[in-house]
Amino acid sequence: MTEHELSLTGKSINEMSAEDAERITDEVAYAKRMLDILSLIPGSLEEYLSDRQGFLDRHGIRLCREDIDFLCCPKDPDEKLAIISDNNRISEMPESFFRYRQFIGNKIAIRDLMTKKLCDPDNINMKKWRARQIRRCDGVLGGLNESFVHTVVTYELAEGCSVGCKFCGLSAGPLKKVFFHTPENSRLFKDVLKSCHKILGDAAGYGMMYFATEPLDNPDYEKFEDDFYEEFHTVPQITTAAADRDIERTRYFITEISKGRGFIHRFTIRSLEMAEKILESFTPRELVMVELLPQFPEAPAFVPYVKAGRETEESGIQKADGDPGTICCVDGFCISFPDKRFKLISPARADERFPKGIYESEWVEFENGADFEEKLLRYITDELELDIPDGKVLKMYDHFTLGEHNGKKCIISRFGEAIPLKEPYMVRIAELVKEGVHDRREIVDISVYEKLARPENAYWYLNRLWDAGCIAEKIFE
Ligand code: SF4
The missing domain is CATH 1.10.10 (Arc Repressor Mutant, subunit A)
Known part of the structure; x- marks a missing residue:
């Protein structure tokens, strides 16, 4: 790092000149692009090593070879580890590496803030119940639980899913219904959001607008997103497996994020062809706040599918300890708008009883916003088990x-x-x-x-x- 770059290390992006902020944002975007390519495209590391500059030119990565080498293939990995473990050696890191690392550190800090504070509901019963489920998940999911934010509510705008991923951890059925943004539906949506906000507090604004659904299956998703923004002043995070379906539509969502209306989106990358299309269609800057998840076996960073849902249906329940056995990050309510009903859900490790890796209560149907509010409150008051039951034999979980x-x-x-x-x-x-x-x-x-x-x-x-x-x-x- 130069003296000037070093002088900026303690400053946030808002405390520096526009020129510095621009350079640093580009560095993070290019470093991320390089890592995205390496994680998605088979043979890309070998390709880079055989022709470094040619590779960077072809992929439009405007970082020097020394920066990229330090990031992903250092000559001396032990020396790199020694540099990054010693605060007095910051100057020996390239600025791009320092800033990319800081960017990841910030994302992890925000994830932790969501778990500990932002998703913590105001309602005292829900707060107590969710806190215990998080602790229960420490036991049943182990360290992997740290990556689950335990959001307290999620909103479904369709029933079923058109994508049909073979790895679907939620075993989503085929797309059956879409909740369109008619005046009547928008009214119901806004009323339910208002009730959730009133009962659960701002935590209700950290839910997603999908669960066992594909958000982009709803052609009116953007309109509901505006309704959501009106209530919570943020847009929900999207995880989509259909980001390549309509590139300009997808661009709209990532532009919203870049305007600061939300925090992050995630694209499930289903195939090499899809990976190439996404990398070609969006600039590194556009994808800074989008995580690309390699979900096809040829990808260098492919991690075997979580054994839950469709995977357990295909290959039976397998007790692999390095696998959380669930993809459910909700400890609270799943609200289905097409069917006007809600259920309580909570992560479990997939087994014979919970093949999807989720506890799911019976559905509770509602007629309208007022009815929803009354039934949700009644559920929270009457159904959640909050204290040790009296007179009942106590058992420890088997694990x-x-x-x-x-x-x-x-x-x-x-x-x-x-x-x-x-x-x-x-x-x-x-x-x-x-x-x-x-x-x-x-x-x-x-x-x-x-x-x-x-x-x-x-x-x-x-x-x-x-x-x-x-x-x-x-x-x-
Ligand atoms: S993983 Fe998501 S997109 Fe794929 S089938 Fe399941 S719900 Fe649909």
Whole structure:
């Protein structure tokens, strides 16, 4: 980095000259384009290595070869690691690499902010329920849970999906209905959004306008997006597998994002042909805020499909521990507009009982906005299990065992989480829950009788285990 580039490292893009901001934005876009090509196009790294400048010229990547080498094929990977691990060696990184890394760091920070704050609902029951589901998912999904934001609501504008991806983790059926933007439908949509906003708070504005649907199947999606923006002053994130269907329509959505009306979109890339079309049709700057997901096996960065939904139907339930077994990132309500109904959903690891990797309640039908609001509130008040049930035998989820981690007693999930048991009474209570034959009162009585805990400690710790998602609840039994 030059002295001038170094002097900018502590500044945000808004605190620098237009010229610097422009250069840095380009650097990030070109670095991202290079990585997108390498992740999508088979043989692209070899092609680059055999003719570096020719490759960069052909793909319009205006970064020098030294920058690209440092980014994706450093001569000495250990030295690169040493540079990026040492804050005093920032000047040895190319500015493009430093800024791209910062860009990814910011995206991760925003993702974490969504999980911890932005998607956290105002409604106290929903807040408590969602917090426990997030902790439960730490146990059942392991570290992979960090990539799930646990949004509290999602809105479907169609029933079924026209794309029919063979890897669909939600087993979406064929497209059956589309919710068009008629005056009546727009009224219902706005009323439901308003109710969600009133009940759940701003978190309702971080939901998506799709679930087991393809957003671009709805020709009026843009109009609903405007209604959504009117209510929440943001546009929802889109994940689409049909970004190549109508390039100019897709360009509209990414332009909206670049105007700051939203944050990010994701394109599922189904084939090499689609990858080439997307890379040709959009400039690196246009795709800065669009993640391209390689979902075809020839892609160098292809990751085997999540074993849920269609994949479990095809190949049966497989318990691969490196796979979360779900693609559901919603802990809350899925609202279907074509059918005027909603259901509670929550991630699970795909198994015989939850082949899609999702808990789904029965649907609740509604007539209009007022009816929706009343039924949603009633559901939240009456149906969510918030506290440890009285008089019911408590069981620990099967994926937990009691053991030792780093020489300390713990509850250990076979998917990676370890919850330390710091006191002997905690160990005993965990053992009693794991036995799966006692109710809460009996567990407290036993630990008091054995002189391990005072009743208030025992009750307190059972509640902690409940909040930590260790004790099986009715919807997952
Ligand atoms: S993954 Fe998405 S686009 Fe593909 S079939 Fe499923 S819902 Fe449709």
